[in-house]
Amino acid sequence: MSELDRIRAKLRTSQQRTFPRQLREFGLDLIVREVVFPPEDFQSWRWFTENFPPFARKRILEIGFGLPCLLLAKTGALSLLACDINPRAVANTLENAARNGIENVEIIQSDIFNNIPPGSKFDIIFWNYPWNFAPANFEFIDDLERGAIDPGYRQLERFLAEGRAFLTERGKILLGFGTNARDDLLERIVAANDLKSVIVRWGTYRTST
Numbered sequence: 001m002s003e004l005d006r007i008r009a010k011l012r013t014s015q016q017r018t019f020p021r022q023l024r025e026f027g028l029d030l031i032v033r034e035v036v037f038p039p040e041d042f043q044s045w046r047w048f049t050e051n052f053p054p055f056a057r058k059r060i061l062e063i064g065f066g067l068p069c070l071l072l073a074k075t076g077a078l079s080l081l082a083c084d085i086n087p088r089a090v091a092n093t094l095e096n097a098a099r100n101g102i103e104n105v106e107i108i109q110s111d112i113f114n115n116i117p118p119g120s121k122f123d124i125i126f127w128n129y130p131w132n133f134a135p136a137n138f139e140f141i142d143d144l145e146r147g148a149i150d151p152g153y154r155q156l157e158r159f160l161a162e163g164r165a166f167l168t169e170r171g172k173i174l175l176g177f178g179t180n181a182r183d184d185l186l187e188r189i190v191a192a193n194d195l196k197s198v199i200v201r202w203g204t205y206r207t208s209t
């Protein structure tokens with residue numbers, strides 16, 4: 001079985017659970033609904049949440065949201081704008097913000113920066129990016145696959161090319177990138193956009209398989 005087939009199979013299996021699911025993580029009371037990127041099966045969010053660099057009093061934009069945006073908003077970010085392309089993820093995150101009384105987070109649907117108000121500036125722009133590479137002609141079966149796979153790394157190209165315009169003078173783009181991701185393509189895209197990259201933190205986390 002190829003790596004892409006394995007990921008597809010894991011995404012399908014994740015939807016065989018009973019929904020809605022209730023979780024308590026990092027002191028938050030969460031509901032997880034169907035066709036939302038499955039937190040129990042893909043645990044990278046936990047590592048990113050535990051290893052997020054200092055964010056107190058920062059203006060943050062999170063692309064492709066989940067638990068991190070709620071926790072950052074609750075525990076010290078000045079403001080948090082969070083967006084996702086998946087309308088069910090938007091509805092589910094609005095529901096979780098309300099359940100936990102989190103008010104300093106704005107949640108919108110957006111294809112990367114398309115609906116981010118022009119002129120907005122952020123200290124940190126974060127994306128736990130769908131770093132599994134597929135050929136450019138790969139076709140998604142559903143929104144779940146968008147959460148895990150980036151055909152031709154086109155989303156990454158857009159994210160890095162368009163992101164700088166939304167940064168404050170000392171702002172940073174923070175990219176969640178897996179050890180099985182294509183470093184060579186990342187380096188090429190970083191150089192093509194005249195950016196500089198450093199590894200802020202790296203580590204391993206337990207997976208469900």
Ligand SMILES: C[S@@+](CC[C@H](N)C(=O)[O-])C[C@H]1O[C@@H](n2cnc3c(N)ncnc32)[C@H](O)[C@@H]1O
Nearest residue numbers: 037045064065066084085086111112128146147
């Ligand atoms: C790896 S998941 C991360 C989800 C969550 N932040 C977490 O850490 O578990 C990637 C997320 O990016 C979203 N996404 C994929 N393509 C997108 C796009 N073009 N614009 C906005 N969000 C996108 C997916 O819907 C998914 O929620």
